[in-house]
Amino acid sequence: MNRPNEPQRGADAAVVAMLKRDLMLLLRQRGDVINPLVFFALVITLFPIGISPEPALLAVVAPGLLWVAALLAALLSLDGLFRSDFDDGSLEQWLLAPQPTALLCMAKVLAHWLLTGLPLALIAPLLGVMLALPAGSYWALCVSLALGTASLSLIGAIGAALTVGLARGGVLLSLLVLPLYIPVLIFGSGAVSAAVVGSGLAAHLAILGALLAVALMLAPWAIAAALRISING
Amino acid sequence: MRLCLEARQLACERDDRPLFGQLDFALGSGDIVQVEGPNGSGKTTLLKILSGQLGDYQGELFWNGVSLRQNRDHFLANLLYLGHAPGVKAGLTALETLAWYQALAGDIPSEDTSLEALAQWGLAGFEDVPAHQLSAGQQRRIALARLLLQPRPLWILDEPFTAIDRNGVALLESLIQAHANAGGCVVVTTHHRLDIARLGRIRLGVTGE
């Protein structure tokens, strides 16, 4: 017992364990995975009812509607990202692990994206059909949502980390995060619109990729710093 | 090598309200220290500072003679901290929780030792039950099983006796004693009267304003 302890395995094992644990927890709490998808479908159902069932009109606004609804659905799922870890004390434990906190944060965000962002991107074409989205823009919808929701998860995790210790963090979270989502929304819905008219799609996707690269570089540090603040707030 | 956590002129204020000040102590192998003080005297805050979670303090902390701020990784690899909340996920079984903790700390997961540790804490037969079906005391026992599973020289335990029954209390006391006898070091807060020989004390909030 008098000998100093040295970790026998590197950070990769910890990151994999974190990812596995979060995927397992999300899959056991199936509501957390399914609710954002149902919300997405519901919001899309509201628009034809609120605006007009006219396919020509819907086709014009479909890229924007699909993107806004997916963005709100992704936002809805964020509040729980760190909250259960915070409530049961796991958060302070993994912040004290002798591992780079930013990497562990990335693993959590990745698990979140795999089970919210990616499914949203995959069911979006179905909802696109319901909004009479012109043919030829479906895969642009999928790719732009998959790329975009990854950025949304990373940026949103910063907000979730900042508000995890607050009793009424949910509304505040949207206030903090939505303005930061605007560039992703612009280029995401722009990509779908560009695919509809048949021009400039690659540029949009490239910019979405660039936004994701920046978010990947900076967000994990901000998330880690925000979590440290929240557990001592 | 003798492991040692040393505080010099340690002081903390939160929101410009002094919580405690001018603490000087050195904890080394074989020491068991109980942090005492009334509610709100800063016991949890002191433990958070000593476990390296809260960097917002005056004075200096040293781990093995090197400032804690520079020696953080080595320190964390030697620390076992149990907080107010047990850190047990409701959706995971006891075995999954322990495996996760082992991976997180860089230990090589071993199901046999996990089963052994759980059995010693009276959780034999509950290894594969999701924690939300267990009582608060049983959840606490899962967390305490880490004391057997993950050998770390320095234990920092915040109210570890919460929710456990008399047998559990006796077991924990004997573990703490055995850990110190083996050369470990324990810092603990509790309102429970500890039945432990050679108990050191840090008193907070006695000289306060």
Place this chain on the structure above:
Amino acid sequence: MWAFIQKLRSPKWFYAIGGKCQPWFWAAALGLIALGSVWGLAFAPADYQQGNSFRIIYVHVPTAFLAQSIFVSMAACGLAFMVWKIKLADMAASVMAPIGALMTFVALYSGAVWGVPTWGTWWIWDARLTSMLILLFLYIGVIALRRAFASLEGGARAASVLAMVGVINIPIIKYSVDWWYTLHQPASFTITGRAAMPMAMWAPLLVMVVGFYCFFIALTLTRTRSEILRREGGKRWVRELVEEGADGL
């Protein structure tokens, strides 16, 4: 440099220096704003296209500049607070946020008023107005986050992180909004997007901009000093100051 940073750790030092500087900044602010207003409103020539309504530029542009600069300085203060643990920087950041939000609001409001004679409507999703609106939401977020924390320290740190995240995002938001606007409104008329303003028009604008910056510095000094007194109320030097007869309160 390091000696200066060390000095900034002492709110007492800043309180004294700030007290000496602030009358000058107030005088400069009021003087320049008065000069710029009279010059711009009465003497500068009217715009050949917009007539007299263009004169709202003398409020719109300085406030729009300030709205962005204040966010940057707030984030810089947040960085200083997080890196060097300078409490004073956070006090300054906390008083800057409402000033910045107010400036953003004034810029938005003056833009909307300007829209009535130019576009015939109070609101158009013009690139500049849209980024301003987003900036206002960012300010509200920072202020709301700080207030949501029970502890002063936690709120200060959280607001600092959010301000830094925001300041990285501001240029990205600005460029993407500009890009979005040109995509949807290719050949529209923007209110301040024209080059080659004659000297007689932009000289008073320059005076107004400098005046508004002085106003911001003066207001920040005054408000930071009262924030120091509020937070350090229990310290001995503040009590002595109050007993002395409160010079400069």
